Amino acid sequence: MSDAPFDTSDKAAAAESRARQAADPESDVGGIAADRLRSIIERVERLEEERKALADDIKDIFAEAKSAGFDVKVVRQIIRLRKQEPAEVEEQETLLDLYRRALGM
């Protein structure tokens, strides 16, 4: 079941890994494809930075909203509603109504 070529308990793989190191430009370090790992991590970090920048922008807008006199919590609620309501046009609404009626809600 191990898709995992780098499972430490996988002796055959580890041996193969050592064998590859001499011939393989993949820069294995201790059986780990270091370059691949580094690439993955750096791409994630980069995207997370962008995400953080967007989060900061959003925060700025809420600060602006607040200083314009809006109740930020309610504005958030509005945004949530606008996200949810199209999703509520679902087949489950029927079922929900049915159950609510059964409960007298």
Next chain:
Amino acid sequence: MSDAPFDTSDKAAAAESRARQAADPESDVGGIAADRLRSIIERVERLEEERKALADDIKDIFAEAKSAGFDVKVVRQIIRLRKQEPAEVEEQETLLDLYRRALGM
């Protein structure tokens, strides 16, 4: 948002419900076993209340830990570690070291 618990458009369903109730102790409402549903929901709600009470107790203990000078985050980490199998802990630590080394950290 609905002020009225009973929608006046429900006359047909209500009539059917009455009809079924006469013949069926299961108190069907619109084809739903209302009593069964109600029982399920109320039992879940009761258990969730108990769960919440326990969660509050746990929170109190962490507050106590904090005011006794412990680092709550690390205490949580300890609890997490104790929950894991020792072998599992070992495995993760090994892998972490391996990756760190591959990255030169």
Next chain:
Amino acid sequence: MSDAPFDTSDKAAAAESRARQAADPESDVGGIAADRLRSIIERVERLEEERKALADDIKDIFAEAKSAGFDVKVVRQIIRLRKQEPAEVEEQETLLDLYRRALGM
């Protein structure tokens, strides 16, 4: 509330604990109030076990609901609604309506 504050299998620590306790009722280990920490952790673990037991009970009820033919997802939704709706009897509802009207929602 903890019945067994000392694990008998932990001989070294227990010995050290006794040694320090002679001079210090706080049973410090490396500057840490070990007994206090242990008590905190064990109480949390005990409560978490109870929490887990309740979670399992809840899971069982949902399994029962499913085999009785209810749509579990919708039942969850009902429970959520019953939790939220009393909270929506809030002063913020007015503001929310106001904003919605301003947006033509």
Next chain:
Amino acid sequence: MSDAPFDTSDKAAAAESRARQAADPESDVGGIAADRLRSIIERVERLEEERKALADDIKDIFAEAKSAGFDVKVVRQIIRLRKQEPAEVEEQETLLDLYRRALGM
């Protein structure tokens, strides 16, 4: 679920709104600067969409990592570690060891 976006009981507010609109291009609705609010909400929604797109990209990378045989949980841990100050990492590790020793783990 309200079909009518405008409550007829709001005549006074509507009148006030019209009065303000004459003097103020801000298009007040019920005392709310509707355009301003709409602008805030739409800008937030736009940024949140971008945020979601980035989150999806990150998810893809972790999926790639997994299929390359890396332990995703440990990769996340690495990323978390790289985000922290080295001194902070050191501090937490020290504390963890201290607590573990105090508990005889």
Next chain:
DNA sequence: CAAGAATTATGAACCC
């Protein structure tokens, strides 16, 4: 077993 939902934990923000 992969995708998605739901729960839990951590971190940020706001009020007092």
Next chain:
DNA sequence: GGGTTCATAATTCTTG
């Protein structure tokens, strides 16, 4: 600035 609530991140569980 401390504590409490809110929001996000992450893990776990369920389901197709």
